[in-house]
Amino acid sequence: MSIDTATAARVAKLARIKVEDDQLPALAEEFNTILGFIEQLNEVDVEGVEPMTSVTPQRLKRREDVVTEGDQQARILSNAPDAREGFFAVPKVVE
Amino acid sequence: MSDLNTLTIAAARDALRKGDTTAAALTAACLSAIEGAGALNAFVHNTPDLAMQQAEAADARIQAGDAPDMCGIPLGIKDLFCTRGVPSQAASNILKGFKPEYESTVTQNLFDAGAVMLGKLNMDEFAMGSSNETSAYGNAVNPWRRGNDDTALTPGGSSGGSASAVAADLCLAATGTDTGGSIRQPAAFTGITGIKPTYGRCSRWGVVAFASSLDQAGPMTKDVRDAAIMLETMCSYDARDSTSMDIPVPNFEAMLTGDIKGKTIGIPREYRLDGIPDEIDALWTAGKEMLADAGAKVVDISLPHTKYALPAYYVIAPAEASSNLARYDGVRYGHRARLSHGDGITEMYEKTRAEGFGHEVQRRVMVGTYVLSAGFYDAYYNRARKVRALIKKDFDDAFAAGVDAILTPATPSSAFGLGEMTDADPVQMYLNDVFTVTVNLAGLPGISVPAGVDAKGLPLGLQLIGRPWEEGDLLNTAYALEQAAGFVSKPSKWW
Numbered sequence: 001m002s003i004d005t006a007t008a009a010r011v012a013k014l015a016r017i018k019v020e021d022d023q024l025p026a027l028a029e030e031f032n033t034i035l036g037f038i039e040q041l042n043e044v045d046v047e048g049v050e051p052m053t054s055v056t057p058q059r060l061k062r063r064e065d066v067v068t069e070g071d072q073q074a075r076i077l078s079n080a081p082d083a084r085e086g087f088f089a090v091p092k093v094v095e
Numbered sequence: 096m097s098d099l100n101t102l103t104i105a106a107a108r109d110a111l112r113k114g115d116t117t118a119a120a121l122t123a124a125c126l127s128a129i130e131g132a133g134a135l136n137a138f139v140h141n142t143p144d145l146a147m148q149q150a151e152a153a154d155a156r157i158q159a160g161d162a163p164d165m166c167g168i169p170l171g172i173k174d175l176f177c178t179r180g181v182p183s184q185a186a187s188n189i190l191k192g193f194k195p196e197y198e199s200t201v202t203q204n205l206f207d208a209g210a211v212m213l214g215k216l217n218m219d220e221f222a223m224g225s226s227n228e229t230s231a232y233g234n235a236v237n238p239w240r241r242g243n244d245d246t247a248l249t250p251g252g253s254s255g256g257s258a259s260a261v262a263a264d265l266c267l268a269a270t271g272t273d274t275g276g277s278i279r280q281p282a283a284f285t286g287i288t289g290i291k292p293t294y295g296r297c298s299r300w301g302v303v304a305f306a307s308s309l310d311q312a313g314p315m316t317k318d319v320r321d322a323a324i325m326l327e328t329m330c331s332y333d334a335r336d337s338t339s340m341d342i343p344v345p346n347f348e349a350m351l352t353g354d355i356k357g358k359t360i361g362i363p364r365e366y367r368l369d370g371i372p373d374e375i376d377a378l379w380t381a382g383k384e385m386l387a388d389a390g391a392k393v394v395d396i397s398l399p400h401t402k403y404a405l406p407a408y409y410v411i412a413p414a415e416a417s418s419n420l421a422r423y424d425g426v427r428y429g430h431r432a433r434l435s436h437g438d439g440i441t442e443m444y445e446k447t448r449a450e451g452f453g454h455e456v457q458r459r460v461m462v463g464t465y466v467l468s469a470g471f472y473d474a475y476y477n478r479a480r481k482v483r484a485l486i487k488k489d490f491d492d493a494f495a496a497g498v499d500a501i502l503t504p505a506t507p508s509s510a511f512g513l514g515e516m517t518d519a520d521p522v523q524m525y526l527n528d529v530f531t532v533t534v535n536l537a538g539l540p541g542i543s544v545p546a547g548v549d550a551k552g553l554p555l556g557l558q559l560i561g562r563p564w565e566e567g568d569l570l571n572t573a574y575a576l577e578q579a580a581g582f583v584s585k586p587s588k589w590w
Contacts (some may be wrong), residue, residue: 011461034462035465037405038479040402040403041410044403046482051484052483055487061337079427079429088426090426091434092439093440
């Protein structure tokens with residue numbers, strides 16, 4: 001499988017990372033190197049093997065569905081690039 | 096006492112108990128060593144005022160008696176750990192200026208025990224790298240050099256600043272994190288000890304996430320005893336990390352007897368790679384002999400899927416990274432790009448992430464995005480998770496056959512020069528983790544112990560891999576290896 005510049009552009013778009021057009025061929029080439037390396041996995045017989053979800057078999061603990069550490073609006077907003085009137089502020093989302 | 100910064104944790108603890116020194120004096124010695132070590136670029140945010148406050152509180156506690164082992168011990172903290180009110184940016188520009196409002200569980204455990212934080216340590220951006228060259232702070236530098244050659248060498252990565260700081264005696268020990276070898280490889284490159292515990296031993300809460308199913312914190316120390324002492328304090332069950340294991344943490348130091356008679360040490364034949372320097376092969380052979388001389392039974396074993404660990408890792412880790420790093424969107428914290436007139440939210444995301452993430456991080460996020468995308472999820476991601484299950488089974492089978500620990504080289508080379516790998520393709524750099532990455536995929540504890548130097552005078556490490564949750568037994572085997580190897584070399588001070 002070979003990645004062309006159109007695929008590289010699509011992946012960049014999906015990842016929400018702006019990549020300039022003149023950078024796309026180099027990026028596609030890097031992807032191809034890495035994916036070429038990953039292709040080795042096709043040599044492995046994985047018939048009947050369950051994909052691993054957790055290295056230690058464990059059942060996730062349950063907890064009460066309650067607020068434990070709420071009511072800290074100021075601390076949550078303290079690192080925001082733009083916070084106004086108790087909210088995170090962003091550019092217009094809907095026209 | 097002179098040169099307090101060169102003490103081990105154990106020696107400092109004992110001196111503090113006897114009243115031979117104070118936490119304030121230890122801390123002052125480290126702060127002065129840090130001040131003179133700018134050339135190493137190991138510490139990237141210094142917290143001297145906080146350190147002296149913590150030291151004074153530790154002295155009061157020691158005076159009152161009954162202080163824990165880590166009380167008054169000055170540490171460096173990898174920048175990946177969120178530390179309240181102190182910059183914590185994972186060596187990334189996207190988190191520039193970020194000051195967490197909370198403390199990671201691991202650093203909280205250390206502070207509760209009275210440990211002192213000297214500052215934050217350099218690392219690869221988001222822990223993605225093997226040479227500390229992807230850092231937004233610039234390279235950390237290895238205190239070791241090739242004899243009289245003044246070429247700047249990598250301290251390894253991603254915990255490069257931690258390794259450099261401990262090897263250069265800027266602190267008594269440091270925290271590290273390990274996703275594919277990021278504690279053990281830099282420990283080996285700098286002649287120090289580093290252990291990655293079993294997945295689930297240390298809480299991941301408040302540690303900036305890279306690949307959540309692989310990430311574990313651990314100590315980087317001057318010797319095995321210190322690793323045992325510090326690891327015990329770092330470990331805890333934590334309800335805030337759903338994969339944290341609710342089992343007791345033993346007194347690891349008390350398990351260091353050095354007696355490994357009757358233990359079975361496995362030597363995996365698949366770790367004998369073409370192109371590995373003879374010196375590393377010789378060191379591995381010497382390590383086998385040392386453990387055999389100490390009374391262990393050394394047996395050849397097979398871990399047949401070893402070859403597929405790195406390719407599986409380079410599917411799973413980027414996939415998890417692409418998901419974890421989706422949170423850096425310029426909304427809640429960190430960098431936001433300056434927008435042009437008419438830019439909407441999508442442009443904000445795309446420009447912010449292009450400006451904030453470095454090249455290696457962008458590449459891994461995009462590779463992860465690709466392997467998770469529709470049409471490729473089964474072919475790449477699910478297949479890699481199946482291979483991961485087979486890699487873990489290899490280890491399970493070895494342990495079931497009676498193997499107590501597995502001995503391997505820690506790295507395929509000694510420290511290389513900064514910039515020497517710049518023109519190599521990314522896969523060449525990934526090969527640094529060839530001996531360590533299997534351990535993360537299988538969730539096992541692994542430790543790197545300095546065991547010798549190569550012809551260039553650079554340190555080399557051996558890795559021991561243990562059974563899950565049996566860090567105490569693993570540390571004891573490492574202790575026996577350390578005693579037999581007798582590695583005491585230190586870098587000559589040039590900085």
